[in-house]
Amino acid sequence: MHDLVIYARNTFGIAYPNGNEKEDVMKVIRPSVFLVGETKIVEQGLQGYLDHIGVPDWKTDAPSDAEKLCEVMGRLCYKSFEPGLNPNVTKVREGNRPYLQNVISVGHGSVLEHGYLNFIFADVSRVFTHELVRHRQGVGISQESLRYVRLESLSASIPTCIQENEVGMALFCKTMEQLEDVQRELADIYGIRDMKDFAVKKKLTSAFRRVAPIGLATNIGWSCNFRAIRHVIEMRTEPVAEEEIRLVFGQVFEIIRGRYPNIFGDYETEDVDGLPWVKTAHRKV
Numbered sequence: 635m636h637d638l639v640i641y642a643r644n645t646f647g648i649a650y651p652n653g654n655e656k657e658d659v660m661k662v663i664r665p666s667v668f669l670v671g672e673t674k675i676v677e678q679g680l681q682g683y684l685d686h687i688g689v690p691d692w693k694t695d696a697p698s699d700a701e702k703l704c705e706v707m708g709r710l711c712y713k714s715f716e717p718g719l720n721p722n723v724t725k726v727r728e729g730n731r732p733y734l735q736n737v738i739s740v741g742h743g744s745v746l747e748h749g750y751l752n753f754i755f756a757d758v759s760r761v762f763t764h765e766l767v768r769h770r771q772g773v774g775i776s777q778e779s780l781r782y783v784r785l786e787s788l789s790a791s792i793p794t795c796i797q798e799n800e801v802g803m804a805l806f807c808k809t810m811e812q813l814e815d816v817q818r819e820l821a822d823i824y825g826i827r828d829m830k831d832f833a834v835k836k837k838l839t840s841a842f843r844r845v846a847p848i849g850l851a852t853n854i855g856w857s858c859n860f861r862a863i864r865h866v867i868e869m870r871t872e873p874v875a876e877e878e879i880r881l882v883f884g885q886v887f888e889i890i891r892g893r894y895p896n897i898f899g900d901y902e903t904e905d906v907d908g909l910p911w912v913k914t915a916h917r918k919v
């Protein structure tokens with residue numbers, strides 16, 4: 635189900651499907667997820683704050699800086715670092731996991747906005763990126779520009795339902811080839827390869843992309859806070875979501891569930907058509 639094929643002509647040196655011997659090539663690959671950054675605590679500053687409020691020895695068992703920071707920001711609200719620091723508080727919840735799981739169960743999702751993750755999604759389609767950018771809250775986005783990056787060769791993920799039909803698959807690949815030829819012909823007609831003026835090249839590159847397929851593979855940088863990523867994982871791994879975005883957010887979940895176990899400890903997964911459906915009783919905190 636989830637082996638999305640990347641069609642890439644003249645790039646990888648692998649035979650074209652259906653035994654075609656010509657120079658066209660095809661590579662079986664999946665869109666890739668890279669976690670490239672995460673929240674880091676400035677220990678000196680945090681210790682300064684703990685000294686300042688009178689709990690210099692406060693410690694936690696958080697497995698990551700991001701989870702520790704969320705706990706600190708949450709405890710700050712009620713001064714619940716230790717009993718008596720706030721005279722109204724006689725008992726505090728000990729430990730990072732119980733603390734964060736309580737935050738999640740009571741729906742104080744804003745506390746989770748302090749932890750940030752940075753991803754690069756590589757070889758995803760513009761179908762995927764169009765869907766991804768609909769998530770507006772708590773995210774940062776940098777998308778490969780097809781105004782600047784000229785399309786010399788096209789590659790695209792091929793959904794399973796297309797792969798399952800040989801005739802449909804051949805038509806899909808042929809169309810890709812034709813669209814790639816269109817890009818090359820336009821480059822010839824307008825002489826863009828020998829052009830020096832970058833402003834004109836940019837204008838032409840932007841014009842050429844209008845006849846590129848929405849399925850072509852591209853790259854996007856995506857940063858988000860824990861609250862936002864929980865919501866997106868819940869929505870985009872549901873079986874009703876599109877195959878590629880389910881695949882990508884299934885990978886995202888696999889990467890982060892063990893790295894931040896106390897933020898994602900309430901999640902369960904169910905396999906549906908070979909992809910994980912990530913579920914929780916505490917949706918959209």
Ligand SMILES: Cc1cc2nc3c(=O)[nH]c(=O)nc-3n(C[C@H](O)[C@H](O)[C@H](O)COP(=O)(O)OP(=O)(O)OC[C@H]3O[C@@H](n4cnc5c(N)ncnc54)[C@H](O)[C@@H]3O)c2cc1C
Pocket residue numbers: 768769770771865869870874875876
């Ligand atoms: C299976 C599926 C099918 C879809 N089909 C379509 C479709 O056919 N057409 C289409 O246009 N879209 C479609 N979408 C996209 C969908 O409508 C949302 O735009 C997308 O999922 C973003 O989620 P979100 O609205 O929760 O926004 P996010 O940006 O992820 O926001 C998170 C939460 O913040 C709050 N919020 C965000 N912005 C505002 C605001 N401006 N005002 C008040 N509260 C806000 C909301 O509570 C929101 O749920 C589909 C999504 C899925 C998962």
